[in-house]
Amino acid sequence: MLSNHLPILQVVIPLIFAPVCVILRNGTLSWVLASLVSCITFIIACLLLTSVSGGNNITYALGGWVAPAGIEYHVDLLTAYMLLIINAVAAVVVIAARESMASEIASDRLYLFYAAFLLNLTGLLGVVMTGDAFNLFVFIEIASLSSYAMISISRDRRCLYAAFKYLILGTIGASFILISVGLLYAVTGTLNIFDLSDRLGNVENTNTVITALIFFTIGIAIKAAIFPLHLWLPDAYTYSPVIVSTFLAGTTTKVFIYALIRFIYSLFGYEFSFNQLVLNDLLMILACGAVLYGSIQAIRQDSIKRLLAYSSIAQIGYMVLGISIATELGLAASLAHVFNHAVIKVALFLSVACIIYRYNTEMISQLHGISKFMPYTSACFLFGGLSLIGIPLTAGFTSKWLLIQASFSAGYWSLVIIIVFSSILSILYVWKVVEAAYFKTPAVELSNNNTQNAPRLLYIALFIFVLANLYFGTETSVNIGFAKDIAYGLVN
Amino acid sequence: MSSGNLILIALIIPLAATVLIALANKLPNLREAITLLSAVALIIVVYSILPLVLDGNSPGLLLFEIFPGLEIYFELEPLGMLFACIASLLWLINSIYSIGYMRGNNESNQTRFYIFFAIAIFSTIGVAFAGNLVTLFIFYEVLTLSTYPLVTHKGTQDAIHGGRVYLGILLSTSICFFLSAIIWTNVLADTTDFKTGGILNHVNDNSIILLLLLLYAYGIGKAALMPMHKWLPAAMVAPTPVSALLHAVAVVKAGVFSIVKIVSYIFSPALLSDIIELNFLLYLSGATIIIASIIALKSDNLKRRLAYSTISQLSYVIMATAILVPISIMGAAMHILAHAFGKITLFFAAGSIYTASGKTKVSELDGIGRAMPWTMGAFAIGSLSMIGVPPTAGFLSKWFILQGAFTIESWFAVTVIVISTLLNAAYFLPIVYMAFFKEAKSHNTISNGEAPLPIVLALCFTALMTIVLFLYPVYAMQILTLLTGNVS
Numbered sequence: 001m002l003s004n005h006l007p008i009l010q011v012v013i014p015l016i017f018a019p020v021c022v023i024l025r026n027g028t029l030s031w032v033l034a035s036l037v038s039c040i041t042f043i044i045a046c047l048l049l050t051s052v053s054g055g056n057n058i059t060y061a062l063g064g065w066v067a068p069a070g071i072e073y074h075v076d077l078l079t080a081y082m083l084l085i086i087n088a089v090a091a092v093v094v095i096a097a098r099e100s101m102a103s104e105i106a107s108d109r110l111y112l113f114y115a116a117f118l119l120n121l122t123g124l125l126g127v128v129m130t131g132d133a134f135n136l137f138v139f140i141e142i143a144s145l146s147s148y149a150m151i152s153i154s155r156d157r158r159c160l161y162a163a164f165k166y167l168i169l170g171t172i173g174a175s176f177i178l179i180s181v182g183l184l185y186a187v188t189g190t191l192n193i194f195d196l197s198d199r200l201g202n203v204e205n206t207n208t209v210i211t212a213l214i215f216f217t218i219g220i221a222i223k224a225a226i227f228p229l230h231l232w233l234p235d236a237y238t239y240s241p242v243i244v245s246t247f248l249a250g251t252t253t254k255v256f257i258y259a260l261i262r263f264i265y266s267l268f269g270y271e272f273s274f275n276q277l278v279l280n281d282l283l284m285i286l287a288c289g290a291v292l293y294g295s296i297q298a299i300r301q302d303s304i305k306r307l308l309a310y311s312s313i314a315q316i317g318y319m320v321l322g323i324s325i326a327t328e329l330g331l332a333a334s335l336a337h338v339f340n341h342a343v344i345k346v347a348l349f350l351s352v353a354c355i356i357y358r359y360n361t362e363m364i365s366q367l368h369g370i371s372k373f374m375p376y377t378s379a380c381f382l383f384g385g386l387s388l389i390g391i392p393l394t395a396g397f398t399s400k401w402l403l404i405q406a407s408f409s410a411g412y413w414s415l416v417i418i419i420v421f422s423s424i425l426s427i428l429y430v431w432k433v434v435e436a437a438y439f440k441t442p443a444v445e446l447s448n449n450n451t452q453n454a455p456r457l458l459y460i461a462l463f464i465f466v467l468a469n470l471y472f473g474t475e476t477s478v479n480i481g482f483a484k485d486i487a488y489g490l491v492n
Numbered sequence: 493m494s495s496g497n498l499i500l501i502a503l504i505i506p507l508a509a510t511v512l513i514a515l516a517n518k519l520p521n522l523r524e525a526i527t528l529l530s531a532v533a534l535i536i537v538v539y540s541i542l543p544l545v546l547d548g549n550s551p552g553l554l555l556f557e558i559f560p561g562l563e564i565y566f567e568l569e570p571l572g573m574l575f576a577c578i579a580s581l582l583w584l585i586n587s588i589y590s591i592g593y594m595r596g597n598n599e600s601n602q603t604r605f606y607i608f609f610a611i612a613i614f615s616t617i618g619v620a621f622a623g624n625l626v627t628l629f630i631f632y633e634v635l636t637l638s639t640y641p642l643v644t645h646k647g648t649q650d651a652i653h654g655g656r657v658y659l660g661i662l663l664s665t666s667i668c669f670f671l672s673a674i675i676w677t678n679v680l681a682d683t684t685d686f687k688t689g690g691i692l693n694h695v696n697d698n699s700i701i702l703l704l705l706l707l708y709a710y711g712i713g714k715a716a717l718m719p720m721h722k723w724l725p726a727a728m729v730a731p732t733p734v735s736a737l738l739h740a741v742a743v744v745k746a747g748v749f750s751i752v753k754i755v756s757y758i759f760s761p762a763l764l765s766d767i768i769e770l771n772f773l774l775y776l777s778g779a780t781i782i783i784a785s786i787i788a789l790k791s792d793n794l795k796r797r798l799a800y801s802t803i804s805q806l807s808y809v810i811m812a813t814a815i816l817v818p819i820s821i822m823g824a825a826m827h828i829l830a831h832a833f834g835k836i837t838l839f840f841a842a843g844s845i846y847t848a849s850g851k852t853k854v855s856e857l858d859g860i861g862r863a864m865p866w867t868m869g870a871f872a873i874g875s876l877s878m879i880g881v882p883p884t885a886g887f888l889s890k891w892f893i894l895q896g897a898f899t900i901e902s903w904f905a906v907t908v909i910v911i912s913t914l915l916n917a918a919y920f921l922p923i924v925y926m927a928f929f930k931e932a933k934s935h936n937t938i939s940n941g942e943a944p945l946p947i948v949l950a951l952c953f954t955a956l957m958t959i960v961l962f963l964y965p966v967y968a969m970q971i972l973t974l975l976t977g978n979v980s
Contacts, residue, residue: 386637389663389667390667391633391637392626392629392630392633392634393630398558398559398562401562401671401675404671404672404675405675405678405679408672408675408676408679409679416672416676420667420668420669420671420672421668423667423668424664424667424668427659427660427663427664427667431656431659435652435656439644439647439652439655473558474556474558475558476558476559480558480559481559
């Protein structure tokens with residue numbers, strides 16, 4: 001039966017069609033293909049989610065080789081939840097991408113972008129899906145290498161430097177993860193995550209395992225851009241084509257947060273990581289630094305893309321903060337924020353994509369009074385921004401509520417102060433854009449009527465995500481409901 | 493019709509009005525008719541719920557649940573009912589006034605103005621009917637955001653700057669302190685519902701209660717407790733109808749209303765009065781009353797003077813609440829009512845003067861009473877209510893508050909009230925005196941006569957109401973007595 005093979009199809013379909021894009025050598029055809037593939041994987045993700053939401057996990061032995069000898073794909077609620085986020089973002093973004101990408105990169109390279117996109121999707125889905133630690137590393141590399149390519153594809157030459165920086169740091173991160181996996185293999189002789197977790201019990205306090213945890217955490221921290229290892233992120237988001245930034249912001253860092261959660265809770269074990277090694281204290285300090293540093297930097301930016309990039313660093317801080325509280329509620333808050341932040345950031349980046357398509361700039365100082373010329377886009381940015389701040393009835397509010405509640409319940413008063421203070425900072429940087437858009441005298445260049453309005457598909461994608469912000473702010477059975485269930489499952 | 497449906501309809505009316513107003517963009521007369529009709533409809537609905545509450549019922553409505561612990565829930569009780577009655581009645585009066593003012597001054601973007609006004613009323617009704625802190629907070633934030641475009645209506649540099657201060661203070665205090673306090677309350681009590689007798693009685697740690705109270709007092713920036721008051725004078729760049737309804741009634745009253753409601757139904761006065769150090773709220777509000785009055789005395793801009801007078805009057809409500817005896821909380825509620833009618837009259841008068849003669853400064857008002865007898869007559873009545881002189885409603889509330897102050901023998905509160913009464917007289921009476929008894933400095937600008945008819949009608953009505961409330965306080969007293977029953 002085909003339905004038994006859904007886990008492998010999820011990963012293999014984009015992998016197979018990536019080279020097809022290269023064979024086609026045609027931008028439009030590749031776009032059609034990539035869109036179809038993303039839709040199919042999205043449907044598969046939904047099917048997987050419905051089949052595991054009842055509580056039955058799916059395990060799939062690759063090639064019939066049973067774990068721990070073979071590679072096992074493992075779908076539980078956490079996996080399905082992440083698959084849903086990644087696929088939803090991928091499908092909507094790639095369908096909306098055509099005109100925007102065509103305007104930003106050379107037309108003879110378009111097919112390469114779609115090939116890289118599908119590879120990237122393969123990598124991200126694989127990381128989430130696999131139950132094998134080494135396989136996880138492989139997928140991380142697939143995702144990373146293809147994202148270096150996607151970033152460096154832009155016409156803007158500065159993207160090369162951004163991609164190079166990401167390449168160097170990303171490779172260091174990946175190497176650390178590899179070293180960690182190697183060390184774990186050395187002590188236990190297995191690579192299966194769940195098998196590892198069983199066997200680690202006996203050798204937990206050896207220096208090898210502790211070293212493995214340290215290497216893994218640092219490697220993931222680089223990949224997930226956890227402060228102060230975030231240096232690659234602002235340039236990568238700023239200089240890559242805006243569609244690429246949108247996709248990266250909605251998926252990549254989230255997947256590494258997933259990997260962190262998976263390794264802490266399913267592999268190293270909560271007791272060991274948090275109670276013995278106080279990893280949570282370390283993460284908490286880093287997260288607080290991220291939240292404050294990211295927000296303050298965001299206020300200082302003129303480029304909206306860069307502003308959103310720094311805001312992402314701060315928001316990643318929130319996710320890590322939730323993990324570091326080390327309670328079930330904190331973990332739920334973190335997972336909910338992974339979902340909500342994807343919805344928020346994609347909406348914001350898509351509105352920037354509309355602006356860039358029409359005016360070819362993302363500098364706030366050149367976009368004064370843009371609400372007169374692009375009223376819908378500006379309104380969408382406003383709503384996305386309100387959600388980012390965490391105004392009630394938006395998605396951002398729900399996870400912030402959980403996060404503050406978790407901090408109070410665990411008695412971390414100082415965290416509450418930091419969270420609310422950084423909310424104020426987020427008001428400042430969101431309002432910087434809103435004020436320029438709505439209240440500054442329109443810039444002369446903007447009133448030029450020859451500019452072409454953004455394509456319809458891009459607008460539709462934008463509206464979908466803005467409405468999602470409102471929907472998930474009021475009907476929370478998906479984002480909060482699943483997050484709580486997952487947290488319950490992982491902690492108990 | 494069930495009471496739950498009535499609550500829903502009361503919320504839908506202003507919301508539906510926004511859509512209709514937007515559709516009638518090109519037809520100003522229809523647009524204004526929609527505003528007036530919805531205001532009338534809202535009054536009918538709100539006043540048909542009133543008897544239920546007067547009978548001692550507390551109808552509720554669970555709209556939906558975002559996730560467990562985060563419900564949008566409405567429940568009526570006397571204080572909220574009183575607030576809804578004030579807001580809905582004054583929306584009608586204010587709309588009549590707005591029509592005269594906006595047309596008289598040829599303001600731009602009038603459709604936007606009426607749309608956001610209706611949203612602001614919607615959120616005010618939401619605040620009044622809120623059955624738990626979460627709902628209150630949500631509508632509180634909507635109120636902030638919906639009034640922002642009204643504050644920056646003129647679009648000038650001043651307006652933008654004022655809007656920035658307005659939004660900055662209100663949003664940051666509410667997210668920083670108010671939201672934290674709500675979540676903390678939720679963690680402590682496992683609910684955020686408003687309940688008679690409070691929900692925090694089981695918390696034994698006094699310092700937690702005090703800290704929470706402090707968070708609420710400063711988190712509710714709309715109550716303008718110093719030093720969180722700067723947004724109010726900044727908001728005075730708005731057109732006068734906005735200042736009149738929103739910054740004298742809806743927004744600021746939402747602030748003090750929330751404080752009274754939280755003290756009454758989250759903490760319960762009995763719980764708080766057990767903790768001696770609580771009096772910090774009393775001292776903070778007392779200080780605010782005096783300082784704001786002194787600043788008002790020194791301001792030459794009429795609207796600024798009124799703004800600081802508002803700040804000081806709001807702290808009356810807070811101080812009355814902080815006295816924590818039923819009679820003073822009754823005084824607090826009465827003061828919300830009395831100040832609403834008194835202050836809206838004064839703002840209406842200020843706008844009337846601006847529309848008729850373009851004057852904004854106190855020092856320019858010599859002799860204006862002869863040209864504008866109705867306006868300045870109403871202004872005089874409003875001033876008397878602010879000072880607390882019979883036969884105006886302000887006297888009643890001051891009476892109750894003083895009675896409360898004597899009950900707990902707080903000489904601080906008594907002194908503050910006495911001094912501030914003198915200060916009130918010192919900054920209002922000279923205006924009245926100059927307007928009627930001094931010769932105009934230059935005759936050419938004074939001769940414009942009265943403002944347009946809608947403006948004069950509106951301000952005469954509110955001035956009249958100030959007196960009527962003193963002469964026939966029966967209905968008001970009925971609802972206030974219910975409130976005292978709930979808090980004692």
